[in-house]
Amino acid sequence: GQQVMQIPQYQHVQEGEDFTTYCNSSTTLSNIQWYKQRPGGHPVFLIQLVKSGEVKKQKRLTFQFGEAKKNSSLHITATQTTDVGTYFCAGPGTGNQFYFGTGTSLTVIP
Amino acid sequence: DGGITQSPKYLFRKEGQNVTLSCEQNLNHDAMYWYRQDPGQGLRLIYYSQIVNDFQKGDIAEGYSVSREKKESFPLTVTSAQKNPTAFYLCASSKGPAPYEQYFGPGTRLTVT
Numbered sequence: 001g002q003q004v005m006q007i008p009q010y011q012h013v014q015e016g017e018d019f020t021t022y023c024n025s026s027t028t029l030s031n032i033q034w035y036k037q038r039p040g041g042h043p044v045f046l047i048q049l050v051k052s053g054e055v056k057k058q059k060r061l062t063f064q065f066g067e068a069k070k071n072s073s074l075h076i077t078a079t080q081t082t083d084v085g086t087y088f089c090a091g092p093g094t095g096n097q098f099y100f101g102t103g104t105s106l107t108v109i110p
Numbered sequence: 111d112g113g114i115t116q117s118p119k120y121l122f123r124k125e126g127q128n129v130t131l132s133c134e135q136n137l138n139h140d141a142m143y144w145y146r147q148d149p150g151q152g153l154r155l156i157y158y159s160q161i162v163n164d165f166q167k168g169d170i171a172e173g174y175s176v177s178r179e180k181k182e183s184f185p186l187t188v189t190s191a192q193k194n195p196t197a198f199y200l201c202a203s204s205k206g207p208a209p210y211e212q213y214f215g216p217g218t219r220l221t222v223t
Contacts, residue, residue: 009150031209042200042214043153050209088152095166096207097143100153 004091006101014109019076021104023089030092032065032072037103038085046074079108113137116201116215123195123222131186131218133201142184143202143212146170153200159184160207188220195222 005024013019023032031050035043047056049065049072056063060083062075076083086105090098114135123129133142141160145153155168159178173192178184184203188195200217204210 006152033209033211035212042217043202043212044214045211048209048211090212092208095158096141096160097155097158097166097168098208098212099155100145102150102152 004089004099004101006089006104008104009102010105010107012107012109013079015081016078019079019083019106021074021087021089021106023072023074023091023101025070025091028069030069032069033090033098034063034072034074035088035090035100036085037088041085043088076106079106081108081110084108114201114203114213114215116199116218118218119216121218121220123220125222126190127222128187128189129195129220129222131188131199131201131220133184133186133215134182135184135203135213135215136182137203137205137213138181139203139205139213140181141204141207141210142178143204144168144174144176144184144186145200145202147198147200147217156186156199188222195220 003026033048034046037043053067054065060077064073086103088103089101093099117132143158144156154170157176159165175187198219201215202212204212
């Protein structure tokens with residue numbers, strides 16, 4: 001099936017430091033979604049990007065969609081302990097379903 | 111209170127037994143999905159359904175079966191043919207196929223010994 005790769009797999013940061021996770025697809029994506037899964041919880045939708053080069057912000061979170069629509073990033077400014085969790089990107093496949101990336105697990109050290 | 115429910119939260123079974131995981135949604139969503147999540151891995155698609163009485167295999171459908179007799183319900187059966195069934199199973203629904211956002215249930219953690 002389609003592959004959506006995410007790096008890094010794990011990231012530990014001190015509270016207040018910034019964090020970035022990257023998502024790369026082998027094919028051009030019509031859109032990309034980002035989800036957050038808290039420890040012990042289930043994924044929750046954060047945002048969807050559609051346009052080439054699109055940048056969207058949600059408070060301290062900045063989401064970017066690459067110009068070629070093959071990559072995306074999520075940047076968190078000044079992390080807080082509430083940011084702990086695993087962040088997944090998801091891109092559409094050929095059969096109207098989404099393929100999820102492997103996720104980046106973020107640990108924030110207080 | 112709209113949402114998607116899965117039961118039970120934890121499930122224990124002996125090897126060789128079939129087990130059915132429940133997924134119900136009252137969001138009036140057409141599409142429903144089943145994912146499997148293993149430690150350190152992303153969500154892998156087992157089956158999905160875009161409409162009642164129709165479903166398609168995902169990447170890891172072997173050893174699993176589903177039905178979609180009602181819009182609200184999409185149960186997953188883990189059969190004895192599934193070689194490594196112990197995992198966290200997540201059900202999701204969306205208004206329609208991609209690119210609609212998916213709403214996830216709380217998940218069922220299945221342990222087979």
